[in-house]
Amino acid sequence: MDPLDRAQVLLHCDLCQTAALQSHCTLCQINLCKACVWEHLSDSSKRHNVVPYKHRKSATYNYPKCPNHSQNQSELYCDQCDIPVCSTCISSGKHKGHHLSDVLQKISSKIKDMEKELKELDTKLFRKYEEIASDIKTKKENLDTHYRKLTAAVTKQGEDWHREINIIVNNKISEIDVMKTKHLAVLYKQENEMKQIASDVKQSIVDLKNILESNEVSLTSAYKSRNAEFRRLPPDLNISLPSFSPHQINTVQLNQMFGSLSALSITKEEFSYTVKSLLDEPELITIISTGYEFLHSVICLSDEEIWTHGHDKIMKLYNLKGKRLKSIKTKSGNEPRDIAVTRSGDLVYTDPNTRTVNIVKNKQIQEVIKLQGWIPLNVCSISSGDLLVTMTSDDGTQSKVVRYSGSTEIQTIHFDSEGKPMYSFGSITYISENRNLDVCVADYAASAVVVVNQAGKFRFTYDGHPSTNKKKYTFNPVGITTDSQSQILTADFDNNCIHILDQDGQFLSYIDNCDLQRPWGLCVDTRDNLFVTEWKSSKVKKIRYM
Structure with a gap:
C-alpha cells in the first residue's frame, strides 16, 4: 500500500x-x-x-550536486558566493570566513521568495504593463478625434476668410499632419516597448511556474530574479497636444492674424501611480460632520476639499478639518439628485424636477443639458472631459446611460448585444468611469454592479460575493468609485460595508470596519484615500485602505 x-x-x-x-x-x-x-x-x-x-508536490528536496565537484553533494550554501558548496569546497579554504547555511533551508527560502515573485508578476506587474499598453491604444484611438477637431477649427476659420488666404489654411493643415505623424510614431514606439516588456513578464511567469513545478534543484539555484527590473515602470509620455488659437480677421496682416498652432510637445514623466496593495485593516483617518438631515453624495474638489449634498437644496464645500468653505443653492430651489466636479474644477449637479444638468461657473449656474421624456439621475465627469448621465424615462419603464460632450449627446448605453436592457428601471444608479475607461454603474434595484467598456459593450455584472450571504441583507450597491489601480469600490448600504473589486469584477476585499453606518456616496482622492458618506449620521469618513 x-x-x-x-x-x-x-x-x-x-x-x-x-x-x-x-x-x-x-x-x-x-x-x-x-x-x-x-x-x-x-x-x-x-x-x-x-x-x-x-x-501533491513533495516538499522534500534532494541535496544538489556541487557545481564545482560533481561527484559530491552540496549540504551547505555559501551566502557570500551565492552557491551551494560541498565538503571539498570548504576544505579548499575558498569559503573561509564566509557565512554558511543549510542548503535545503536556503533552497526552501528561495522557493518561497520565488512564489512571492510569481504572485507579483502574475497578479500585478503583468496586468500593469497590459494596462499601460491599453492606455496607449486608447490614446491612439482618441488621437484622430482630437486632430479632426483641430483640423475643423482651422478649416472653419479659413472658410470665414477671403479666398486669398487658402494657401495659409493649407500650410497650417500640413503642420497638423506633420505633428500628427510624429505623435502617432511616438505612441507606436511606446506601445511596442510596453508589449515587449509585457511579453518578458509573461515569459518570466512561465519560467517560474516551470521551475516551481519541477524537482530540478539546479534550476532553482540558477534562478535570477527580474522582478526588481520589472517594478521600475517606464516613464509615461507627457504630451501637450497642439491647439489652434484663431484671431480676428485682419486683411492687412493675414498670415500673422490668422492664428497659430501650439507646438506638439512630447516629454517623459514618471507614472503617477504605482503598484499598491490593500491594507489588511483599513484605517479611519478623518470624520467630517455636514449637518444635513440625510447625506447623499461626496466628490473631491482636491485632496483637501470635498463637495457634498444631501436632503437639502444647498450643496456644501468642506475642508478636511470640517470647516464649511462655500455653499451653493440650486437654481430651482429643488434638492439636487447628484453632484460631480469637472476637470477644470466646476461643480455639476442634476435636477430631476427641471430635467436638467447644470454647471456652476464663477458663482453663476448655467443649464448644460435639458431633457425631454427623460429624468436625469446621477452624473460623473470623466477623463475626456465629457459627462456620463444616468436617466430614467418619464413612465419609469426604461433606464440608460448617456455620454455628453458639452450639451451634445454623443453616445447612448441602453441594451446589451441581445437587445435586453442592461439597467433596472428608475432606481439609484450611481456611475463612475474606471481608469481603463470602463463605465461602472451601481444598480441598486438590481442588486448588482453593471460594467461596460468604453464602446458600451457589456463586460460583466457583479452581484455580490458568496460571503455576502453571511451578512444580514442582500447586496444593494449605492455609491460607486474607482481608484488608481482600476479597482472598483461600491457601498453596500444595507450591510454597512464597501466591496472592493478588480477591474474584471473579481472580489478582492471588504471594508467593513471603521464603524460604517448606512454608507452611501463614495469618491477617492489622488492618493487613493476613500471618502464615504453616511446617509443617516450625515458624516463623511476618510479611510485609508491602500
Whole structure:
C-alpha cells in the first residue's frame, strides 16, 4: 500500500477537521475532503489548484550536486558566493570566513521568495504593463478625434476668410499632419516597448511556474530574479497636444492674424501611480460632520476639499478639518439628485424636477443639458472631459446611460448585444468611469454592479460575493468609485460595508470596519484615500485602505 494512502486514513480535512482528506490545494497549501473542495474553490479572491492528495508536490528536496565537484553533494550554501558548496569546497579554504547555511533551508527560502515573485508578476506587474499598453491604444484611438477637431477649427476659420488666404489654411493643415505623424510614431514606439516588456513578464511567469513545478534543484539555484527590473515602470509620455488659437480677421496682416498652432510637445514623466496593495485593516483617518438631515453624495474638489449634498437644496464645500468653505443653492430651489466636479474644477449637479444638468461657473449656474421624456439621475465627469448621465424615462419603464460632450449627446448605453436592457428601471444608479475607461454603474434595484467598456459593450455584472450571504441583507450597491489601480469600490448600504473589486469584477476585499453606518456616496482622492458618506449620521469618513 502507498504510504500516502495509509497516511490519508489518519489525516483529516484542514477545513472541517472531521472528514478524511482526499485532495490538496497546491497554491493555498491546504488539505481538503471531498465536501470542502467546492467551498474552498468558491473563494474567488485567490487562485486555486486542487489535485488528489497523493499527487501533491513533495516538499522534500534532494541535496544538489556541487557545481564545482560533481561527484559530491552540496549540504551547505555559501551566502557570500551565492552557491551551494560541498565538503571539498570548504576544505579548499575558498569559503573561509564566509557565512554558511543549510542548503535545503536556503533552497526552501528561495522557493518561497520565488512564489512571492510569481504572485507579483502574475497578479500585478503583468496586468500593469497590459494596462499601460491599453492606455496607449486608447490614446491612439482618441488621437484622430482630437486632430479632426483641430483640423475643423482651422478649416472653419479659413472658410470665414477671403479666398486669398487658402494657401495659409493649407500650410497650417500640413503642420497638423506633420505633428500628427510624429505623435502617432511616438505612441507606436511606446506601445511596442510596453508589449515587449509585457511579453518578458509573461515569459518570466512561465519560467517560474516551470521551475516551481519541477524537482530540478539546479534550476532553482540558477534562478535570477527580474522582478526588481520589472517594478521600475517606464516613464509615461507627457504630451501637450497642439491647439489652434484663431484671431480676428485682419486683411492687412493675414498670415500673422490668422492664428497659430501650439507646438506638439512630447516629454517623459514618471507614472503617477504605482503598484499598491490593500491594507489588511483599513484605517479611519478623518470624520467630517455636514449637518444635513440625510447625506447623499461626496466628490473631491482636491485632496483637501470635498463637495457634498444631501436632503437639502444647498450643496456644501468642506475642508478636511470640517470647516464649511462655500455653499451653493440650486437654481430651482429643488434638492439636487447628484453632484460631480469637472476637470477644470466646476461643480455639476442634476435636477430631476427641471430635467436638467447644470454647471456652476464663477458663482453663476448655467443649464448644460435639458431633457425631454427623460429624468436625469446621477452624473460623473470623466477623463475626456465629457459627462456620463444616468436617466430614467418619464413612465419609469426604461433606464440608460448617456455620454455628453458639452450639451451634445454623443453616445447612448441602453441594451446589451441581445437587445435586453442592461439597467433596472428608475432606481439609484450611481456611475463612475474606471481608469481603463470602463463605465461602472451601481444598480441598486438590481442588486448588482453593471460594467461596460468604453464602446458600451457589456463586460460583466457583479452581484455580490458568496460571503455576502453571511451578512444580514442582500447586496444593494449605492455609491460607486474607482481608484488608481482600476479597482472598483461600491457601498453596500444595507450591510454597512464597501466591496472592493478588480477591474474584471473579481472580489478582492471588504471594508467593513471603521464603524460604517448606512454608507452611501463614495469618491477617492489622488492618493487613493476613500471618502464615504453616511446617509443617516450625515458624516463623511476618510479611510485609508491602500
